[in-house]
Amino acid sequence: MRTVATVACPTRRGDDAHRSAAPRLHGLDALRAGALLLGIVLHSLLPFDPAADWLVADERSSALAAVAVSVIHLFRMSLFMLLAGYFGRLVLHRRGWSRYLGDRLLRIGLPFVVFWPLAVLPLWPLMVLDARLRGAPDPAPRAAAHPLLALPPGQLWFLLVLLQSVLIVLIVRALILAVIGPRRAARSAEWAGRLLAAPLGVLPAAVPYWAALLRQGTVDGGIAAPAALAPDLAALTAYAGAFTVGWALQADPGALRRIARSWPAHLTAAVGTTVPALLAAGPGAPLPLSAAVTAVAGWSWVYALLGICVRFLHAERPAIRYLADASYWMYLTHLPLLIAIEIPLARLDLPIAVKLAATWLAAGAALVAGYHLLVRSTPVGHWLNGHRYPFRPLQAPWRNDARRIRPASPAAPHRPRGLDRAP
Structure with a gap:
């Protein structure tokens, strides 16, 4: 169990001092990068999903692609939000709520404003181009009764939901502190984290997911992405x-260790409930039951992957660390590039595997090159990730990546390692 102890949270005694010297959580870094990069994989599979209403429809379709899309969608965003909550509480207790909120506005709110014209606006002309190449009518824009419903957030919707979650948790936290005080609030948060890290903690963790599916009225496709700037109650729930689950887990010093110990059971539950969850999306199943099965399946995957990464990826791996730094930029900018690659491939009579390989190779190379040349060693990298590195050639670009460029002012505040990147 020594490998797990290296990533466990510090004990309550001398909490602040120990937290400031806490080691970087490499397993969680890898997991967060994986959640973002899986989004790129999911978007590359959607053209082959016969049931998907996607920006590009390939001439070939595959039931296997549809299953892969459904499974990824079960857990990916819940996993990402859990990690954001875990790191959020850690940062707040190190830096204070006002600096934490300002940091989130800078690295979540501002990227939505800056990247929306670059990453979402080009999707409409690409859709028109695809329709004309297919000889189909131009897609008609959807009418909206309110300005907040007229401007789609596109694939950047997760930034809005994340920022809304941050605000909700900070408001609820302030109310709890005012009512019961800091000591009782800390004990309550630790108790909640201990409950959620128990072997059956996946069940209470899945309750908001279940409630969201009930609110949505269907389990088909999992939680639907918000289609407008206005808050979406199902997605927000x-x-x-x-x-909040991630926030509570961070309050319990032994939570990660216990989840890592239980990863085989969680993985077994994830595999065992996934097929019933996919079948429950069909007609005829009672909504409360199908929603419960879907929620438990999704959260079993979240706990299984969290335990696996904490247990086996506790050591630093430079290539994974590089991708962890690059993943935020890659996800923010990937979709127009991906669609531009998929449009000409959709007309070619090639196997799906060949099209996917070509898409991943071309898009991956362009996104990594863009990160390395435009972000990693520039002020953009400091904005998005909280740090930047000296420029290095593309040959083994992750080598010596621990040598960051530090702020010139000695009065600049210390930024804890691994906690200052976008969640």
Whole structure:
């Protein structure tokens, strides 16, 4: 169990001092990068999903692609939001709520404003181009009764939901502190974290997901992405719930260790409930039951992957660390590039595996090169990730990546390692 102890949270005694010297959580870094990069994989599979209403429809379709899309969608965003909540509480207790909120506005709110014209606006002309190449009518824009419903957030919706979750948790936390005081609030948070890290903790963790599916009225496709800037109650219930679970887990010093110890049971539960969850999306199943099965399946995957990464990826791996730094930029900018690659491939009579390999190779190379040349060693990297590195050639670019460029002012505040990147 020594490998797990290296990533366990510090004990309550001398909490602040120990937290300031806490080691970087490499397993959680890898997991967060994986959640973002899986989004790129999911978007590359959607053209082959016969049931998907996607930006590009390939001439070939695959039931296997549809299953892969459904399984990824079960857990990916819940996992991402859990990690955001875990790191959020850690940062707040190190830096204070006002600096934490300002940091989230800088690295979540501002990227939505800056990247929306670059990553979402080009999707409409790409859809028109795809329709004309297919000889189909131009897609018609959907009418909206309110300005907040007219501007789609696109694939950047998760930034809005994350920022909304941060605000909700901070408001609820302030109310709890005012009513019961800091000591009782800390004990209550630790108790909640201990409950959620128990072997059956996946069940209470899945309750917001279940409630969101009931609110949505269907389990088909999992939690639907918000289609407008206005808050979406179903998505906010599911993902603010996941954020809160991560927040509570961070309050319990032994939570990660216990989840890592139980990863075989969680993985078994995830595999065992996934097929019933996919079947429950069909017609005829009672909604409360199908929602419960779907929620438990999704959260079993979340706990299984969390335990696996904490247990086996506790040591630093430079290539994974590089991708962890690059993943935020890659996800923010990937979709127009991906669609531009998929449009000409959709007309070619090639096997799906060949099209996917070409898409991943071309998009991956362009996104990594863009990160390395435009972000990693520039002020953009400091904005998005909280740090930047000296420029290095693309040959083994992750080598010596621990040598960051430090702020010139000696009065600049210390930024804890691994906690200052976008969640």
